[in-house]
Amino acid sequence: MKASRTHVPSPEDRIASAGAASGDGRQNDLHLVREVLGVLREAGLHVWLFGGWAEELRGMRAPSAHTDIDILLRGAAFELLDAFLAERSEAVEIREKRFSHKRAFVWHDVRVEIVLVRPGSPGTSDIFDGRVVIEWPPDTFAEPSVAGMPACSRGALALYRDRHDLVVTAYAAHRALGPHRTGPPTRDG
Numbered sequence: 001m002k003a004s005r006t007h008v009p010s011p012e013d014r015i016a017s018a019g020a021a022s023g024d025g026r027q028n029d030l031h032l033v034r035e036v037l038g039v040l041r042e043a044g045l046h047v048w049l050f051g052g053w054a055e056e057l058r059g060m061r062a063p064s065a066h067t068d069i070d071i072l073l074r075g076a077a078f079e080l081l082d083a084f085l086a087e088r089s090e091a092v093e094i095r096e097k098r099f100s101h102k103r104a105f106v107w108h109d110v111r112v113e114i115v116l117v118r119p120g121s122p123g124t125s126d127i128f129d130g131r132v133v134i135e136w137p138p139d140t141f142a143e144p145s146v147a148g149m150p151a152c153s154r155g156a157l158a159l160y161r162d163r164h165d166l167v168v169t170a171y172a173a174h175r176a177l178g179p180h181r182t183g184p185p186t187r188d189g
Contacts, residue, residue, distance in 0.1 A: 131170035
């Protein structure tokens with residue numbers, strides 16, 4: 001009996017059929033992900049793929065359609081990203097998602113969300129003005145790229161997945177303060 005060879009699909013093969021159509025007919029697919037990462041890197045931003053796309057590329061979850069592209073930005077602040085958003089008409093900022101730790105914009109009808117990771121040992125993200133502080137693992141930005149794209153590590157993805165309920169709770173607390181409040185509620189409202 002002859003042994004058969006099993007084809008092991010590449011990350012690109014595994015998710016080639018995944019992707020959701022955007023309003024302009026574009027797919028939220030690997031081509032769009034590469035485009036977004038490319039234009040951000042060309043603008044001098046140190047970005048790595050994060051979230052669902054990174055989980056798929058790292059083999060941590062099954063392929064599926066995506067409604068957004070999540071990215072980690074390694075930097076001290078959002079100044080370069082804010083300048084990028086001001087200069088690029090095809091990047092439409094989502095002002096409702098402008099927080100101390102996050103920016104978001106629409107690129108070809110697909111939402112792109114960027115979380116800031118401040119450098120240090122460890123790198124940190126202060127979520128909703130410090131309600132949650134994520135201390136990223138040392139290998140967050142160290143694992144090799146996958147499918148030709150920089151993607152954060154499995155450890156970083158697992159850590160965020162583990163902390164996601166805390167982030168959701170912090171968001172609810174932030175919203176309860178109203179649009180212009182940044183501290184805890186006071187007795188006077």
